[in-house]
Amino acid sequence: MPDAVNDALDLVAGWAGRPVISTIIKGGLSHHIARIETEDGDRWLLRVLDPRIAETGLGIPLDQEIANTVSAASTGVGARVLHVMPGAVVLEYLDGVTLDAPAVRGPRTIEKVAAACRRLHTGPRFVNDFSIFRKLDELLSRCRTHGLPVPSGYEDVVPVAADIEAALARRSLPTVPCHNDLLAENLIAAGPEIRIVDYQLSGNNDPRFELGDIAAESDFTPDQVVRLTRAYFGDDEHVPGVRLNLITSNLTWTLWFVVHQGLVRDRALPGFDYSAEAADKFAQAVRDIEDPSFGHLIDGRIPPTN
Numbered sequence: 001m002p003d004a005v006n007d008a009l010d011l012v013a014g015w016a017g018r019p020v021i022s023t024i025i026k027g028g029l030s031h032h033i034a035r036i037e038t039e040d041g042d043r044w045l046l047r048v049l050d051p052r053i054a055e056t057g058l059g060i061p062l063d064q065e066i067a068n069t070v071s072a073a074s075t076g077v078g079a080r081v082l083h084v085m086p087g088a089v090v091l092e093y094l095d096g097v098t099l100d101a102p103a104v105r106g107p108r109t110i111e112k113v114a115a116a117c118r119r120l121h122t123g124p125r126f127v128n129d130f131s132i133f134r135k136l137d138e139l140l141s142r143c144r145t146h147g148l149p150v151p152s153g154y155e156d157v158v159p160v161a162a163d164i165e166a167a168l169a170r171r172s173l174p175t176v177p178c179h180n181d182l183l184a185e186n187l188i189a190a191g192p193e194i195r196i197v198d199y200q201l202s203g204n205n206d207p208r209f210e211l212g213d214i215a216a217e218s219d220f221t222p223d224q225v226v227r228l229t230r231a232y233f234g235d236d237e238h239v240p241g242v243r244l245n246l247i248t249s250n251l252t253w254t255l256w257f258v259v260h261q262g263l264v265r266d267r268a269l270p271g272f273d274y275s276a277e278a279a280d281k282f283a284q285a286v287r288d289i290e291d292p293s294f295g296h297l298i299d300g301r302i303p304p305t306n
């Protein structure tokens, strides 16, 4: 177990005032996550932040992540923050089921996820702003500086991101406190509601990115995108914007996996193929950019269904 985790565990035992048993949770792709238990049955979640994740642009600065985690907890969507230590937090343990992509696609779940997003987005603003387009620029420049291998054809598609950004700017929306990384594993069904964990990429952003990112991460069909958009906004007006953000999510997070593979390889989750994930996300982005519907989306129109 890394020193940072051992140090944090000592601090947790001091805070708890009694011995604790820890079990590493293997789901996380970046930080060190452990379930903590005491003999008398208390359970908490320890999140030890790896500073290299922020240093390599794979996450926001740790102080911002902690501040946003506290803020998200105040809305009731995030887990309660019980104790803050240097570079680590002790969170409420959410007794529930971590979702997977097929679960997120369920019609009732789509509605619950939209409700959780609305609750987060109407809460206090986060301490930082976040633009997925600036994140793409930043990750791409890291790839170029370090000579990291992006999927073949990536550089040819880069100008499309500027076209998408311009199209979205023509119908801009106010930013709200967004999670920005809503893959299924950051959604926990606990009781009747969905809770949201892992504020590693959080920041005030366009809500259409939050929805597009959810759709990208859980492989939504166009109809499922409509359902999510309607559940969140109440109508279909922003369907084109959400679909453009779905593409941007795949384009940008392609590079997240390239940078992770290239710069923090020793933090890799065993058995998880970061390069294959990058290739898969890029293939999905290309599929959507080459689809005849793309021109409609850029023009702000819902494409006709065949």
Ligand SMILES: Nc1ncnc2c1ncn2[C@@H]1O[C@H](COP(=O)(O)OP(=O)(O)O)[C@@H](O)[C@H]1O
Binding pocket: 025, 027, 028, 029, 030, 031, 032, 033, 045, 047, 079, 091, 092, 093, 094, 095, 098, 185, 186, 188, 197, 198, 200
């Ligand atoms: N507060 C919590 N209560 C219960 N389980 C949690 C909690 N936070 C995270 N988890 C579980 O641990 C996994 C990894 O945690 P996460 O914070 O997402 O780490 P990473 O940044 O490495 O992705 C989640 O997918 C979820 O299954």
Ligand SMILES: [Mg+2]
Binding pocket: 028, 029, 185, 186, 197, 198
């Ligand atoms: Mg996570």
